[in-house]
Structure formats: structure tokens, C-alpha cells
Amino acid sequence: MPGDPARIFTRLSRVSPSVIEDVRREFGLDRPLFVQFFDYIGDTLSGSLGISYQFARPVSEVIAEAVWPTVLLLGVATIGSTAIGLVIGIYGGWNRGSRTDTSSLGFALITYAMPEFWLGMLLLLLFAVTLGLFPTSFMSTPGLEGASAFARSTDILNHLFLPALTLILALLGEYALIMRSSVMEVMNEDYVLTARAKGMREALVLRRHVVPNALLPVVTLAALNIGFIVSGAITVETVFSWPGLGQLTFDAINANDYPLLQGLFLLFSAAVIVANLAADLLLGVLDPRIGRT
């Protein structure tokens, strides 16, 4: 934890052995490791993720509270980055070698190489601290509970802006790159060449033949990326104190809250698996070749 507890605590700054013993007993840590392990497997299978050390509440409850802020942040970030990334990628692929293409390619490479939390810190420093345009932390202003729905959603939007922008910038490079090469590949396909040879309008070719086919790999990528996005969320939420799963992970690390860490880890893994399945299904719908067989 930032800040020194020894300085914050005016009284007992440590946990005494008897308290540690109590905690051990309470959480069943006094039993042999393998018993704990099988208990854990058993509990997990029966849907119980255990009790968080620091919150003294069921892990599932603690996680459930933090899910929606993360879904909101990642949802906006994913939609934003795919949309912008696709536009840049399509444009670049279609107009390969143009100045816009080269500069967007460079931009994509640079953002890919950036630790997203660093980008977040820079944006925070620039927009929130120096210019004072945005709030620095949280999802809403404390004390707004009684305000109108409009004021509250504006407030959330205000808080969402910087973390979402950070993630969008961090992610969009990759989408742009994939879309660009995907478009270029599709443009060499026979049906596209044929369509162009037939004198079909370029815009129409792009819309009807190129984009739908080029989208396929991006769908897979978006699904595979969930794991990567989650990683980004952990650090970006930490920088912006966004009350979601990433922040929770950071807290769990600092508090050595292993049940909570395990629970989060399970959830992240499950999310990635589900996303992969969803991508497979979606591909079946999008790609006529898969649909037919």
C-alpha cells in the first residue's frame, strides 16, 4: 500500500500471533496443504469460491460488486478500439502506402509497445492534473447519490473518459494492424479482383466483399484479446482508481488475499474461455464457408 502504515497507525501497527492464529483457524489454513487443496477444488466445483481475507465476505460477493464497472470500462474500450481500429485498418489496407497509412501504421506500432498504465499516467498528468479537465479517480463523484439520473450519468461519463481513452489507444493499434493486413489479403482474392474487373464501384466492392471477409480474423482476435484486455484493465484501473476487477486484483495482491486472487483468476480464465467460444459461434454465423459444412 502506498503510504506507510507505521505512520498511519497511531496504535497497534501489527497483528499479534494470537490474531494470526485466529485468522488461520477461521480460514482453515491450519490444516495440511493437501487437505486445503482438495477443499478448495471441492468448494470451487460446488460453486463456492471461499472467503476473502481482507473483506471477510464470500469472494463471489466481492467480485460481483466489482464486475459492472469493469464490464462498462472494457465494453466501451473494446467497442471504441475495434471501431476506430477497423476504420484506420480498412483505410490503410485500401490505400496502402499513403501517408495516412504509414503514419497510422507507426502510431499502431508505438501504442502496441506502450505499457498501458504508463500511457494512463501521462494522460492523467496532462488532462487531469495540469489542465484540470477530468476527475482523477473513481467512477463517480462522492455525494452525488441523490442527484438526477442525467447528472449522474454525465458524472460517470466524465470519470470514464480518461481510463477508456487509455485503453482505446492501447488496444486500437493492434486492431488496426490486423484489419489492415486482413484487408490487403482479401483484396488479392479472386472474387474481389473479379468484382473490380467487372467495374463495380470501389466503395461497393469494399463494403460488400472486402470488409465482411476481412472482419473474420478480427473477430477471433477480439476474443483472444479478452485476456490481454483484462491485463490492461488491472493496471489502468489501478492508475485511475476505477472500482472494478482490476483494482480489486491490485488490492488482493497487496493484501495477500489469496482466496480473492484465485477467484479473480478463475473468473478471468472463464471469461477468456467463454469469449473464445462466442468467437467460434460468431465466426460460424459470419463466415459462410464454416456455416455450410
Added chain:
Amino acid sequence: MSSELLGVRAVKRQRRRRAVIESWRVYRRNLLGMIGLVILVFFVAIALLADVIVPKERLSVTGATGEAFAPPSAGYPLGTDELGRSILDLVIQGSQISLTVGFIATIISMVIGSLIGIAAGYFEGWTGAVLLRLTDWFLVIPFLPLAIVLASLLTPSLLVIAFVIGITTWPGTARLVRAQVLSVKQRPYVERARALGAGDAQIISRHILPNVFPLIFANTVLVVAIAILTETTLSFLGLGDPFSVSWGTMLEFAFEAGSISLGAWWYLVPPGVAIVLVVLAFTMCGYALDEVLDPRLRSR
């Protein structure tokens, strides 16, 4: 008999050398790749010479001469940190740890990835199947949370961090290598060798390995980039070793010391820029290598 064999070997060696020269010729024409290479050479040189450029004493807190949190000045071109040490010195020294962790992690990752990839591709039956499942399982697990769980269980040190990164990044490599092995395995000369009675070990070392090696090499370059980024992230989350100066721990200290509120951009920007440059360089080299190894990509 033996002279004939020698001749064959010499021819082989010559052919390989020619292939390497040819690859370099192609690589050299790749602008991105060359820029990346120059940046890399620059940073590796700095890392190797770090102790010469910045004697260790200059990083000792008791020897720190500067005022704490001073903005850039003539004496301290990039300003100072919270203990009055030169940020430039720290960035230079940090290159050592960041690159070392990156390389060690990559070696671990490549060794595991290649071994499992080759085994999974080469051995049919349940060995291959089990290894493939294992790879898939690791591939699906989001690797940063896994790395976090592992790192938080262990006491932070350089090797631990490298180890954690290594054992969480190998599945991608394994997947790639396996695919390549599968295709190499079907080539006529492998079948011929087998028909002539060559054992598994011989086939793998003589035929499979040389053919997947270029792929492993190209992949290594990309994995280093990932490893360096991961080291930064883990350190930032407080899972690194705070006593060793790396770009990641610098960012953590900058964040914790309140650089954002204090507007101390000179503490935040340099380590980040160094990370971006190195990762970018590795990525560019990786793309360039891909093109060298896969002629179909060259036209792009």
C-alpha cells in the same frame, strides 16, 4: 568414406552460411528492421557499458548529490528522483535489469516452448495429445493474472520475475513450433531418414531442429518484447524487486512518490520512453525477420 562425409558436411555448412548471408541481405533492405536493429544495438551497448557510464556509487542513496525531485537542469539532464539521484543514471542502469530479465525470461520461455512444441508435434499418440492439451490450456489462461498469482506467492527477485514471465509466455511458441514440426515431419527426407533406421533423437536433432530453428529465432525476438513489457507491469504492481533498479520499478516508485500530483513528468517520461523504444525495436525486428523467413510476406 570419411572424406566423402566431410565433403557433405562442408557443403551443408556452406549452404547454411549462404542462407544466412542471403537472409541478412534481405533483412538489410527492410527499413523498419534496420531501424529496430540500430535502436537495439544502442540499448544493448548501454546495458553492457552501464557500469562504466554510471559507476554503481552514483546510484547509492548515500552518495546522492542532487536535490530531491529537481526538474531537468544542466547537472541532471533528466532531473532527479525522490532521493536526489539522477534520473538519467537510473534509466541507464535500469536498462541492465530490464534487458536481463527480458532475455532470461525469453530463454526460459523459448526452451519450454520449443521442447513442448517439438515433442507435441513429433510424437504421435497420447504424448502429443496431452502436450497439445496442456499448451491449449495455458494459452487460454490469461497470462498476466497467472503471472500475478505466481509472483505474489514468491518473494520478489530478478530471477523469480524472469521465471514467472518465462513459464507464462511459452504456449504461443509451443503452438507455432508444433505446427512447423508437423509440416517438416511429412517431408520426404525425414521419412527417408526414418526408413534408413534413424532414431527419434537423431531425426529431431538433425532434421527437425534445423528446420524449426529460424522460426524459433524470429519468435524469440517478439517474446523478448512481451517479456520486457510484462516485467514492467509486474514491477509496477509492486511484484518486482524494489531494490533493483529497472524501468518498471522506476515507474512504480515514480507513481508511489506522487509524481503525478507533483507534476514531475521528468520522472515518469524517461523510463517509459526507454520501454517503448526497446519494445518497438524488438517488434520491428520481429516483423522484419518474419518477412525474411516467409518470402510470401515480402511484397507487403
Added chain:
Amino acid sequence: MKRLSMVLVAGCLLLALVPAGLAGAQDGGGDEPVVFRIGSVNDLDSLNPFKAVEAPSYELFELQYSLLVGFSQKDLSPTPSLAESWETSEGGLTWTYHLNPEAQWHDGEPVTSEDVKYTYERIIEEEQGLFIDYLRQVETIEAPDPETLVITTKEPSVQMLSIWVPILPKHIWENVPEDETTSFKNDPTIGSGPFQAVEWRRGQFLRLKVNPDFYRGAPEVDEIIFQFYDNPDTMVQAFKQGEVDYIYGLPTRLFQSLDGEEGVETLSSPAPGFTELGMNTYEPTPEAIDKYGAPKTSEGHPALLDTRVRQAINWAIDEAELTDKILLGEGEVGSTLVPPALAKYHLELDESQVMGFDIDRSKELLAEAGYKDTDGNGVVDKGGEDLELRLFARSESTDTVDAARYIQSWLEEAGISVSTEAVSDNKLTDDIYSAEYDLFIWGYGSDPDPDFILSVLTCSQFMYWSDTFWCDEDYQSMYEEQKTQLDLDQRADTIKEMQAIAYQASPYVILFYDNSLEAYRTDKWTGWTRQPEGTGSVLFNFGPYTYENLEPVSAEGGAAAGGTSTGGSSPALLIVGVIALFIVGSGVVAFMRKGSREDRA
């Protein structure tokens, strides 16, 4: 064309939203409750006093419950709280307390002596770790009538007026079985203090409502909100923007950056605590193993058993430099065990006694102990082995990491090779109890009474609060003696002598006494009250005085304090709108242009 018009419509809609967003919601005023907001980087860990160890929890208990006898605002001397008055028999074995008849629980039940008796007895029976040390001397507790409480002690005791135990309602806690004492959620929380916790959202906020029937009179503040932040940086930003009225526990530099901010007061006050370098002096003895359950072997370096080596380490550490560089002067240079904040008991050393910073002196002492650099490698050795020590810092605290860097570098100058490692508090605790360490850096906080902080270095605290396994017979017997010295001046003399012994033996090198750093808004609130008077902190001390005295600066100020600025303007809306318009617009334009170019060709 149809598409373009749709885009335009959407864009206009977005733009129409912007002014509304910029105007924001500027409601406020009226009959809003007076809300006081505290920013904290630490969350509570529990609402249950038997479980909680984090500072915000203690601050809550200060507001939520009453002690039997309080600590005065002026100088921490005993002051009426639940007990209006008290007297002690000749010889100090019997203590009689008279309770305030007005006191009642938040649920309306009266507070009686039975409640106090129940609370104390439960702690004694269950040996509740966090509080038992305050009550060990208690022999019997009686409640002859609802307003009278009589306690007899085994020996004369000075501690009977400084028992930091929140009094709990019997009618709630008697339904909590013994095995659930520490796991009980205690929600809703019923106490007898000036405020009551009504809502706690972990990691977000804690809301307290005023107790209108408080026996000392209801405070002016209607609501207190503890707002939890994940890092001090964002907390300071929120404070500057007026989102919270008070913040504490700041990194020094951030604290100092608030100096001169308009409408803000920064306060750096001595806190009763210190940060120390601890050494493993464990020598396994049958007594330690059987009686206290200490480990059978020590993994500490044997050199640390030699007082001269420990003193050499003390001489090699520049406490003044550490205070200057790490605390940036916001604290006092470390020396003896009882912090200067407890002025009556703190031992101020003579110039001649101080083990200052002298590397040569350090080397001499090492040589006396047989450690010399015979092989010329810069590290002292004995019997062919270099003196190498491990130094643990806390990964949770950058201050201890920084201090470790300095100490490592000084000790190496003196010829001791040091390897530093940052470990979690959990791991450090485990390492200490299994005696697998050489040196570590950690801190302690003291009660207003010095008994606790003195106990830390006693043998009887092995496997308990002792983290050095230091055991000295004289110190131990004087510790027992000071407990029974009713003449406070005599007690102070004994305690000072104990500190001199401990300082010479150096199981601890006290590095510095950290100040508590607070910042608060004086443009919105008056009534900030320091405890002790003139030197102490305004909050996070030993009594709810500031909370009871706080008043909004003016009528308008009250409204401002009540409804904080609601983040009115929304540049986010504006920027999102513009970007959306730009992207969609340029996409459409690109399509159309391409189309027309194609048509022309």
C-alpha cells in the same frame, strides 16, 4: 445521402447534449445535512473491535463507542467518558467508577455498569489478543448498581485509567457465541458514541450518522463520510478540488506540496510511534522453547548476539540523515524506545550517551568483537567467514525500502556485507516468529500509556509482540515494577532507566519518530482541535474532540460543505461528441468521395 443526414442528426443531438452537460447539476443549499468528508488510503478492515487492526477501524470505534475513561484533549490525562468520576482505595487495589446516567446505546437501551463488566469479562475469559494486555491485572469486576462499577486488581496498577477498550452493549454481544467473537460482523453497529456507522461499502466509503441523543450533546455535524482512495495521489487531487475536507497518511512530499494551498491547513505533528531497525538476538534456551513456544533453533547470524556488533551497527547508522532524507524533516531523529510524544516518559539522551554516526567507531567495535578484514576484500571476517547479514524491508512501504538502501550502504562502509530483500508483512511476521532473519525494518505505534511499547522488548512477549527475542533480566524486572508504581514521577524514572538499558544493548536501532501528516480545509470548517493541545493531530488520535467541535464556516459554507461541487461541467461529453462526429463524418466523406471518383473514372 440518407446516411449523411443521419450522421448530421446524430451529431446535432450530441452537440445539444453538451451544453446541458456543461451546465451540469448545480443543485444544493436548502436543508441538506451537514456532511464532513474524510479521505483515507486505508479502508477499515472490520466493524468488529475484536478483529480490526487498521487505523480507520480504530477511528470508527473512537466515534462509535465510548471508553470507560477517556484521554483528555489537553494532555491525554484521564478524563470523564462513560465514567463521570472515579476513585481508588488506599494502596490502589480497588477502583470505583460512576457511570454517566444519561448514556444510552444507539438503539435506545441505557448503558449500565453491567455492559462494562460484560465487555471486560468477556475479554479476560476469551483472552482476546487485541485487548487482554489492558486487563491482565484485573482480579474481580462487580456491578453493585447500574451506575457503579467496582474493579479490584491483583497488584497496585497505574493502568486502570488508560484502558483502551471500547465498551460494548451486553444485549447484543451476549447473543454472539465465543467461537464467533472475531468473526461476528457487528452490522448494524450499536455503540454509545457521538456517531453511528450506518453504511460501509468496502473499498468505497463508510457513512456515519450523528447520535442525536449523545450524552455530551449531539455534535453539529450530521454525517461523516470516510472516502477510501487507492493511492494518495488521487486522494490529494480530490482534496484540492474540495471533494473531501480532511486527508491524512500522506507521503511526505505530497504533504509538503499542499503547503500554501488556499483555504488549506497542513499539520505535521509528532505521533506516538517510530520506525526501527530490529535485530535477531535469539539464543534458544529450554525456557524460551518450553514456556513461550519459541523456535528450537535460530537462523539469525550469531554475530548479532554480541552487544558490540549491535552497537557497531548503531554507530554506522545516521539517524539524522534518514529523518532528513526519508521523512524530509517531518519527524524526529530516532533514539530511545518511548516516543517523544509521550513527553513525560521519553528518555532524552545526553550528548555523551548518543551512539551517533561514526564509521570508525563502528569498525573499532567490530574489531573488539573479533571481526576484522583480514583478507582485504572490504568485508570484515572472523574464523575465515565474512560477516554477511540479511536486511528485510517491507514491500508494503517504500519508506522502509529507502531506509534499507541507506543502511545497506552505511553498513558496507563499516565492512558488513548486507543483502537487502523486500518482503510482505505476512512473510516478515512468519520469518520473525521462526527466527529466520538477521535485520529488518518495521514500525510500532504506542498507546498514550508507555506500558505497551515497553512490553515489546520484554522476554514475556516472546512469540507475541517481541520481534527481536531480546531478553534482559534487569529490563524485565523493571518492567514489572513500573506497572505497580502509582507515583508517576517514580514510574517515569524507572521507565527512563529501562530505555537507557535498551538503548545500550541496541536490539533496536530506532531510526525516526514519524510525524502524523494531515491536511484539512479551514475555508469550510472551524473547530479543528488538536490532541494533545498545541502539539497533537486533529484526527486519528485518542478522542473524538474534533468531530464534536467541527462547525461549517458560515451558512453558505455549510451548504457548500454539505453538497460538494457535483463535477458540473463535462468536457468528456464535448470531446466524445466532437470525436464521434469527426470519425463518422470523415468515414462517410471518404466513402462518398471514393464513390464519386469511381463514377467519374
